[in-house]
Amino acid sequence: MLSVRVSVARPLSAQVRESLAQDPTVCGLIVVPGAALDGHGDVILFEMTRENANNIMRSLRHLGVPEEGGIVVSEPLVVVSDAADRAEKVAPGHPADGVLWAQLASHAEEDARPSVSFFVFLLLATLIAGVGRILDQPILIIGAMVVGPEFAPLAAISYALVRRRRGIVAPALGTLLGGFAACAAIAWAVWALLYGLGVITFAQATTGTATEFIVAPDAWSFVIAILAGIAGVLSLTTAKSSALVGVFISITTVPAVGTIGLTLAVGAWEEARGSAIQLLVNLCGLLIAGVATLYVQLLTGRWRGLRAARLRRRPRQRSSARVRMLSIEEDARQPRRARGARRDG
Template structure:
């Protein structure tokens, strides 16, 4: 269930109330006349089944509430109410299959913005992965993949392609490109510094690395895994099952590939640098293609059910 808190201009309250009363899956309607001060208006509260949420949000925006009032939506963790149970049963479809497009766009907008925090996480993850590839340490590689924040802008790019949102696409693309360039440049400097302290060496990079040499040797399995991870990651976002994102993060080698390319660049190892870059691009492409197709299929299935 979703909880909606609406600030409604007084002259539109009747329209909003009629809309909520006529929405299958909506219940627990509360109207508080004149309760809002900024912006001024009435406060309307209600609960709605998740599967009815996207259509309702679209109609509320059509009434101008996003411009002249406010629409706030929260997930309800627990609702002990027979009315709520009945509302969920009456709403068409299953809540787990419903996509809240407004929520998805808002969430990916925040996660795909280039910021100091995003750059810091991506750079730190790449440096951890650099230690992992030089030491052939799979634990460090997994840790680096879990820390990396790159799925946010990837999801933003998928959402932008499906919703035809050029601004979100541009923001996501800038975050990815600038983020990886900055992280790789700083990691190259980090590897040079580690070499100066005797902690990294060319011999370690060129030695047999049975645990991590796959990072710079891309093959079709790399693309297949990226596609599967893109599907799983998109489903975890649209179904609000964010726990699956951790598994997605440690399934693809975007950050380790960037790290291996950065270290190889520091030592002038062209073959490893090229291979790692191909691995990085292959993973990014696989996630974007799979994520976009997943969203398109979800939209098509939900439209047919509606």
């Protein structure tokens, strides 16, 4: 379940309450009159199922709530409520499979913008990967994979392509490629200095069977990138963050960037080319998998949305049928009353 707080202007409050009250996947509806917009609006609190959250958010936007107020969604740790249990049973699908697109949009917009922390983590991961290649230590390569933050802008690009948010693609792509270029350049400067001082040798930078896979991409590199991309997107959309660690240590993006800087510094052009191909293969695989996974989730969500819309119409149909039945019974009573009145007359 998700907890929602809506601040709405008073003229829209009745429409919002009616829309929420008719939805069987909504429970715990509370209205606090005059508590929002400096006394000119109401605060509406309620819980909604994650499976049907997108439909409810769409309805609130259609009513104009964001323009006249605001919507805040949070996820409670524990919900103990029979009404919530009934709402979950009615909602189509499973809570773990529900994708909250508004949340993804917020994360994508944030991750698309470059930040100091992003570049610092990426630079540290790049340098760690370079040391791992020099020492031929896979554990350092794994550490660099975990530290690297590059999956965030990759996920933002995937989301933007699926949802056709062109305003996110360019900044996210700039953050990703700009970060790789800047970190590779800094790594090149560091390793070139150490190479010139004799701290590292050409052989150290170009040999090592345990980390040879970085400079030798093959078909399996693309397969692993596809699988990791699917797992990464699913971990983000289903709030299974523990799976992200496995994703990070499956992709060879940061190790490739670190090795590019290292091999260029010592003049190992062939290995630099292999690292660049490895980076390109991984990026393509991750993006293809990310876009495909999100698109499948989008289609699945629309199908669940149609089922939820039918559920919303059922109470209305029953209530309208009951009104019609009462009207028919009332019409049937009127002639009897008229005949009784004539007898009394």
